[in-house]
Amino acid sequence: MAASTGKSFVSRFGVHIAVLVFVVIWTIPTLGILVSSLRDKDQIIASGWWNSFASSSQTEAGRLPAASAQTQKDGKYVIEGNVFGDGAKRDISAFGVKAAAPTQYKAGTAADLGDGVTLQVNADGSFVLASPKAFEGDRGQRVYYASSAPPKFTTENYDAVLFSEGIGRSFMNSLTVTIPATIIPILIAAFAAYALAWMRFPGRALLIAVIIGLLVVPLQMSLIPLLKLYNGVGTFFGVPSKTYLGIWLAHTGFGLPFAIYLLRSYIAGLPREIMESARIDGASDFEIFVKIVLPLSFPVLASFAIFQFLWVWNDLLVAMVFLGTAPDQIVLTAKLNALLGSRGGNWEILTTSAFITIIVPLIVFFSLQRYFVRGLLAGSVKGG
Numbered sequence: 001m002a003a004s005t006g007k008s009f010v011s012r013f014g015v016h017i018a019v020l021v022f023v024v025i026w027t028i029p030t031l032g033i034l035v036s037s038l039r040d041k042d043q044i045i046a047s048g049w050w051n052s053f054a055s056s057s058q059t060e061a062g063r064l065p066a067a068s069a070q071t072q073k074d075g076k077y078v079i080e081g082n083v084f085g086d087g088a089k090r091d092i093s094a095f096g097v098k099a100a101a102p103t104q105y106k107a108g109t110a111a112d113l114g115d116g117v118t119l120q121v122n123a124d125g126s127f128v129l130a131s132p133k134a135f136e137g138d139r140g141q142r143v144y145y146a147s148s149a150p151p152k153f154t155t156e157n158y159d160a161v162l163f164s165e166g167i168g169r170s171f172m173n174s175l176t177v178t179i180p181a182t183i184i185p186i187l188i189a190a191f192a193a194y195a196l197a198w199m200r201f202p203g204r205a206l207l208i209a210v211i212i213g214l215l216v217v218p219l220q221m222s223l224i225p226l227l228k229l230y231n232g233v234g235t236f237f238g239v240p241s242k243t244y245l246g247i248w249l250a251h252t253g254f255g256l257p258f259a260i261y262l263l264r265s266y267i268a269g270l271p272r273e274i275m276e277s278a279r280i281d282g283a284s285d286f287e288i289f290v291k292i293v294l295p296l297s298f299p300v301l302a303s304f305a306i307f308q309f310l311w312v313w314n315d316l317l318v319a320m321v322f323l324g325t326a327p328d329q330i331v332l333t334a335k336l337n338a339l340l341g342s343r344g345g346n347w348e349i350l351t352t353s354a355f356i357t358i359i360v361p362l363i364v365f366f367s368l369q370r371y372f373v374r375g376l377l378a379g380s381v382k383g384g
Helices: 009-037 041-046 156-164 167-198 204-214 219-237 244-267 272-280 285-296 298-313 317-322 332-342 347-377
Strands: 056-063 071-073 076-082 091-096 110-114 117-121 126-131 142-149
Touching (some): 167 347, 219 317, 244 317, 317 332, 332 347
Antiparallel strands (some): 056 142, 091 142, 117 126
């Protein structure tokens, strides 16, 4: 008790404060993407997401009706109307007739355009263009105005992304790739980890050393040789390239070293007495693995599942190499990459697409997060 009461504030709460800071740093961008994905496309350009709940100001341009819309009133030729042809309710604070000075005149004042021509634009968007001479020409007067609009949120962005941009199909393709590519290495690594932890056979130490060495091999270095090997085997057996099987095997190969290393560290830390008691009762290695090791290893299995799922879900390079970009096979990251190239200015589409990509990883992480730290730390200290 004395030792605990003698701890400083920093030692007692430093870790919690650090975790809180990292959570805030991680949450703020996510919140920004969510808010931006629900905003109107005009407002997302005019102001940042932190101003989304306040009125947004922006400068717009329009053209007044042509000379054919003029009428005579009090000895003058007049063109009247509203600059908001779409019927939107916004407030105009200033207007102008030149791009260099779009807010030269305050709303409600009559601007002198020369030769007796005047233009008055009111706060509600109504305008009066008057001239002592008849207007001519097929093009109306150009006008600029600064307007403010109340906050507007919409789900149209999600409708456009999910149903018009083909994201829905690529979303399902990503699930088709990610789920098997997460389950297959777990199944293989679990058997291998048990064998390397509790079974004695020649070359066991060498296999462990090779697995540890494979952890530092860059994916980019092994990608091309692996692709050539896969294409060669596929050609020999008549298996077409660019299939889901190929990308499942690729992600399995890239994920196995870390999976085996992580699971072996955990399984090796399980109490020896449990294994010996099971063997005394006549249980085989397979029965010990299925009935004892697997249930006790669920935390570390969940930890690796989070790692592997996030890695495969966010992968772009391996998916484009082993699966391609055909419309019926393209994954979500590749589809968003294509959108980024063609829709660089459509921020509402990009933010909506980005938030859709993180929904599934968030669900997976928060569903398994209670096992995450326990699975990573268990096995680091062996019980007596």
